[in-house]
Amino acid sequence: MINKRVASVTEALQGVRDGMTFMLGGFGLCGIPENSIAELVRLGVKDLTCISNNAGVDDFGLGLLLHKRQIRKMISSYVGENEEFERQMLNGELEVELTPQGTLAEKCRAAQAGIPAFFTPAGYGTEVAEGKETREFNGKMYVMEEAFRADYAIVKAWKGDEAGNLVFKGTARNFNPCMCGAAAITVAEVEELVPVGELEPDQVHIPGIFVQRIFRGEHYEKRIEQRTVRKR
Secondary structure (H helix, E strand, O other): OOOOEOOOHHHHOOOOOOOOEEEEOOEOOEOOOHHHHHHHHHHOOOOEEEEOOOOOEOOEOOHHHHHOOOEEEEEEOOOOOOHHHHHHHHOOOOEEEEOOHHHHHHHHHHHHHOOOEEEEOOOOOOHHHOOOOEEEEOOEEEEEEEOOOOOEEEEEEEEEEOOOOEEOOHHHHOOHHHHOOOOOEEEEEEEEEEOOOOOOHHHOOEOHHHOOEEEEOOOOOOOOOOOOOOOO
8 A cells, every 4th residue: 555644744854955946836825835834944954946936925935934044046936925035136145036927837847747848938038038048939939948856846735645646725726736746756735634545536636646745734824915804
């Protein structure tokens, strides 16, 4: 029987060290691996390269790693909710690679599929294309983008089984599925962890072959980035 369950987040992140590259799932604060980020903070690893759509907010998500100066480089598509990120970037304390959102997703998916590179029209004629190969297809110009290479992909799912099969819930699906299997080691933290056989095959979004370690997370805050309420 395949069993990829580990006892804790500490065991799930065994082998993490300075200078590694991490993919971290989520969109804004939705579907982020809260337990794993907290463990990276606790471990104090530094000089990290983090691939994530966002950089969290000042006091939550990847913002916690930024405050501890643990991130050397961020590869993201949107970072407008984090003042500390802005400060570090403008002061030259943080290396930043801004990537079109669709390209970011495809660079993850290509890595997942074992495809080394692909062509996309996004970014042609802009700074995004500088230093990259371009080519014309059917009268339209494209930019060649290489797939990501990462040491760990850390994702958050709603439910999983001990073989690593994952089910995502609602918009928390976002970047998490395309990051599974896109790194040397994929760690999945889940809210519910069930024995093999309890998930209906048609419910599974990501098969366990893309996951190496899975654990049940605890105490999820699930913060909302911006909450707007009606005035009374």
